[in-house]
Amino acid sequence: MDIKKHIFFGGLNELRAIAAFAVILHHIELFKSRDKLPSLLGSKYTSYFIEHLGKNGVHLFFVLSGFLITYLLLSEKQKSGRINLRKFYLRRIFRIWPLYYIIVLISFILIPFLANSFTLFADSSSYYNIVVSQSDYGLRTILLYVFFLPNFALHEGKIIVGASQSWSVGVEEQFYIIWPLIVSFFNKKVTSVIFGAILVAIVLINFKFYNSILSTIVAIIPIEYMAIGSLGGYFIQNVPILLHNTQKVNSFIQRY
Incomplete structure (x- = not known):
């Protein structure tokens, strides 16, 4: 049930x-x-x-x-009498991961491409400067986002337009890893x-x-x-x- x-x-x-x-x-x-x-x-x-x-x-x-x-x-x-951890984690994966990774792809690929190819962000100078700057788009930042650690990337000052707000999703995922184990055991x-x-x-x-x-x-x-x-x-x-x-x-x- x-x-x-x-x-x-x-x-x-x-x-x-x-x-x-x-x-x-x-x-x-x-x-x-x-x-x-x-x-x-x-x-x-x-x-x-x-x-x-x-x-x-x-x-x-x-x-x-x-x-x-x-x-x-x-x-x-x-x-x-028990918690089905497999079902719990699968529900979280299917509910959160697809949208999260879509946002990551848009933020790391689509937004920089549009900013460098068109003048869509010209009127938003602060965000435009962040997007066209390559300093925040390094491999370490990418890996932090891939492995649901955007809160660590944000703490390091890596601002990714469109994805930095996902720091809260990272915190939620880290919570989901620990809490069911505590309640289960x-x-x-x-x-x-x-x-x-x-x-x-x-x-x-x-x-x-x-x-x-x-x-x-x-x-x-x-x-x-x-x-x-x-x-x-x-x-x-x-x-x-x-x-x-x-x-x-x-x-x-x-x-x-």
Whole structure:
């Protein structure tokens, strides 16, 4: 039985829409600012908000991913006694890889070809200069994108027009490699402890080991947001009464 077909959380699509709007608005204002057009990034009243809006929208996506994936994995394990890792990874591959590699091909081949052959990007000088420059299109950058490590390429300052925003896809894929293994090989209580320990460890790294190699890795792979969502998924999966009984939900809220 496909568990996913029987699970729907009302309100999550609206949260996704808010996160998507935040990312789009940030990139629109960033585009305008880079090409010296009037932008909210140039206002002292809105610059801080807009500057962080896109990344916060992506972080919200990470939290939702951690929540949903963890809930689905725990539900499958509870129902079937195990997690079919092969099916899980194949679903992720068929859903994400085709579009991801199309974007990579467009960004590394089609966009540079068009920029060098036509004047399509002449009015967007900042992006045109990035595209026609060969410094960011080296073999190392290509390999980082091929192996789903665009977040590492971006950290190195390699800007690929059309593909740099896929850093978040890289983070998601790295999350998908680790999380199902944790849920599969440990029981629920141990799993929740691991999620919490990851979250606490990352907080300590950010505060106690700032500017260290560990803090750099955490900045490149912000898995703490998935951990937050995963704890929510664990809680909801283990307290189903909160989903199905409104009166008891209200009673629960009033007590706490």
